[in-house]
Amino acid sequence: MNDLSSIEAPLPKGVNDFLPETADQITYIASRIHRVFQLWGFRRIITPLLEYEDVLALAMGEELRSKTFRFEDRQSGRLLAIPPDITPQVARIVATRMKGLPLPHRIYYNGKVLRQTESASGKSREIFQSGVELFGLDSPEADAEMVAMAVEVLQELGFEGFKIDLGQVDFYRGILEEADLSANGARRLREAIAKKEVSALSAILEGERIPDRVKEEIALLPRLFGGPEVLTAAAKVQSSDRAKRALDNLRQVISILEIHGLSQHLTIDLGEIRGLDYHSGITFEGFVPGVGEAVCSGGRYDELTANYGFPCPATGFAFNIMTLLGALSQRPEVQASRSRDFLIFNQKEDRREALEVAAQLRKLGYTCARDIIKRDLDSSLAYARTMNIRTILVIGAAECAEDEAYLVRVSDRAGRAIKKELLLEKGLPNLEPEGENHG
Incomplete structure (x- = not known):
């Protein structure tokens, strides 16, 4: 066993x-x-x-x-x-x-x-x-x-x-080209910038032979975060042609997003370099509250x-x-x-009507399952609650005329009779079909 x-x-x-x-x-x-x-x-x-x-x-x-x-x-x-x-x-x-x-x-x-x-x-x-x-x-x-x-x-x-953080990996790479860092220095630098650890970044720059001008550009990266003013600040300190082209590209993208009417959702983060290795220009991440x-x-x-x-x-x-x-x-x-819409509970010996009603409800766009197991209504209600089914449709209920079915709302057991013809032609006014929820 x-x-x-x-x-x-x-x-x-x-x-x-x-x-x-x-x-x-x-x-x-x-x-x-x-x-x-x-x-x-x-x-x-x-x-x-x-x-x-x-x-x-x-x-x-x-x-x-x-x-x-x-x-x-x-x-x-x-x-x-x-x-x-x-x-x-x-x-x-x-x-x-x-x-x-x-x-x-x-x-x-x-x-x-x-x-x-x-x-x-x-x-x-x-x-x-x-x-x-x-x-x-x-x-x-x-x-x-x-x-x-x-x-x-x-x-x-x-x-x-929500906010969309825009970056441009070529801006960082353009500055880095001028630094001529060791492989280990470049790796540590990238990690410090990605985590926005200013003190760690300063320590790395002190240990590398980099022109002071380039040190200033790199040291500024973690602070280049915010609104349009970031582009102005970045333009004042960078001198690499590659970095300049990256900034110009970012400006163009932002101007088009302004046409889309999306400025209120944008932030700029030129210190964001955590994109996958294959990225080559504009990058972005979306963040939602919480x-x-x-x-x-x-x-x-x-x-x-x-x-x-x-x-x-x-x-x-x-x-x-x-x-x-x-x-x-x-x-x-x-x-x-x-949730699902209907569970069909059949109290008649003949199953034909229950199967036909279920088929017609599905044609109207409702989800509909047959409670094939023989059990009492209370047990079926408990099952429907567990399965997140909203309504039990009782066929052959004692409370109903022959041309009626009985609806029971699973959440509170409230029930009412409804004409079968109305139900099968138009569905329920307060119970919309599932539609694309499960598409």
């Missing part, structure tokens, strides 16, 4: 089962995101769960490679990888499968990736990503389009007071498809669905996505 105690915790650390209630909420959030993507003209792509490791690695920096799950393929003998990010996969597909098609490509995706994490970190290894990629446009308007879509999604999900990590992030990555022999400018971003769920799970509309 199986030792049941051995399956009390059947999953590895960092992965989860999601029961129907949570799965419904995840589906609801993803469906709202996808609707915005579709309205902007993006088409869905589905990527594979496995890739050849050497092929996938072409489009991943060291950061992602270090987080990749790898194992040997017994069929080919080659090393396989479970993707830690979907963007490199989409870049491969565009470069190898879609290169003959006219540009631009507007692509969206929804999927789960796996990343290695430190065992003591408590972080999930699974990341639910829902994102877009725009290939073929080297334009500030394309970068602005990504930010505008992120804002629209957050508005669609009901967030208020959540300590970004709910979405992305940016420009013009060099990625060139690794597969197809140079093509690109930009994109992705939402972290689980982070959104943490912020939204108690919202009424997200809670409502867990």
